[in-house]
Amino acid sequence: MAKESEMKLLGTPASTFVNRVQFVLNLKSIEYKFIQENLFCKSELLLTSNPVHKKVPVLIHGNKPPIPESLIIIEYLDELYPDTHPVLPSDPFDRADHRFWASYIDNKFYPLYEELRRSPEDGKEAIKKQIIEKSQVLEEAFVKISNGKDYFGGDDIGYLDVVLGCFIGWISIFEKLHKFKVFDEATTPRLQEWVKCICSHKAIKSNIPTQETLTNIYLLLQKYNP
Numbered sequence: 538m539a540k541e542s543e544m545k546l547l548g549t550p551a552s553t554f555v556n557r558v559q560f561v562l563n564l565k566s567i568e569y570k571f572i573q574e575n576l577f578c579k580s581e582l583l584l585t586s587n588p589v590h591k592k593v594p595v596l597i598h599g600n601k602p603p604i605p606e607s608l609i610i611i612e613y614l615d616e617l618y619p620d621t622h623p624v625l626p627s628d629p630f631d632r633a634d635h636r637f638w639a640s641y642i643d644n645k646f647y648p649l650y651e652e653l654r655r656s657p658e659d660g661k662e663a664i665k666k667q668i669i670e671k672s673q674v675l676e677e678a679f680v681k682i683s684n685g686k687d688y689f690g691g692d693d694i695g696y697l698d699v700v701l702g703c704f705i706g707w708i709s710i711f712e713k714l715h716k717f718k719v720f721d722e723a724t725t726p727r728l729q730e731w732v733k734c735i736c737s738h739k740a741i742k743s744n745i746p747t748q749e750t751l752t753n754i755y756l757l758l759q760k761y762n763p
């Protein structure tokens with residue numbers, strides 16, 4: 538029988554969506570057991586814990602049924618431990634606004650990277666242009682939400698910082714491999730500074746996969762899932 542309070546996280550160390558959950562577990566100083574998955578040969582535990590999507594992350598908290606989907610896990614943890622480093626804002630309007638931008642990041646911004654990876658050469662420039670346009674939209678959101686501070690969350694990391702922050706490693710790989718700049722001094726100066734703050738934050742840096750790991754995964758994806 539699992540202990541009532543034991544936290545288990547099913548994931549892979551180089552998964553962005555898993556990393557964002559790890560960031561929140563770190564911020565809240567929650568101890569957890571990491572159960573490593575092989576996404577090329579999924580375990581019975583993953584298939585039965587997330588039968589609908591069969592994806593990581595999945596959180597298993599004690600004897601409760603498993604919780605899939607990174608944003609749902611993060612909100613669960615935030616409600617469970619509201620007093621230790623809350624990540625969502627307390628004001629209902631601000632919470633709605635942060636959820637809007639989280640949905641924009643997951644459904645409009647990040648999917649373009651997968652499109653870029655899979656696109657034939659002659660389609661890549663148009664996708665890069667869309668990524669840059671969307672990064673400018675995010676810059677405007679950052680300026681409005683951060684209110685002159687270092688993070689979307691203000692003085693310290695909040696919900697949107699972990700939601701977008703988990704993609705920093707991949708963004709940098711795409712910049713190198715596809716020779717373009719997503720966040721830069723001229724077009725997104727505030728987000729460029731934000732990237733530096735995120736990468737050096739103690740709750741974040743230990744769970745950002747290395748550039749070498751991500752490059753190897755990129756090459757594997759190109760080979761087995763082009």
Ligand SMILES: N[C@@H](CCC(=O)N[C@@H](CS)C(=O)NCC(=O)O)C(=O)O
Binds near residue numbers: 552576593
């Ligand atoms: N919307 C999901 C996305 C999760 C996701 O795409 N996970 C990837 C790893 S980064 C996965 O498990 N992929 C395996 C597959 O697609 O079969 C979330 O936010 O948790």
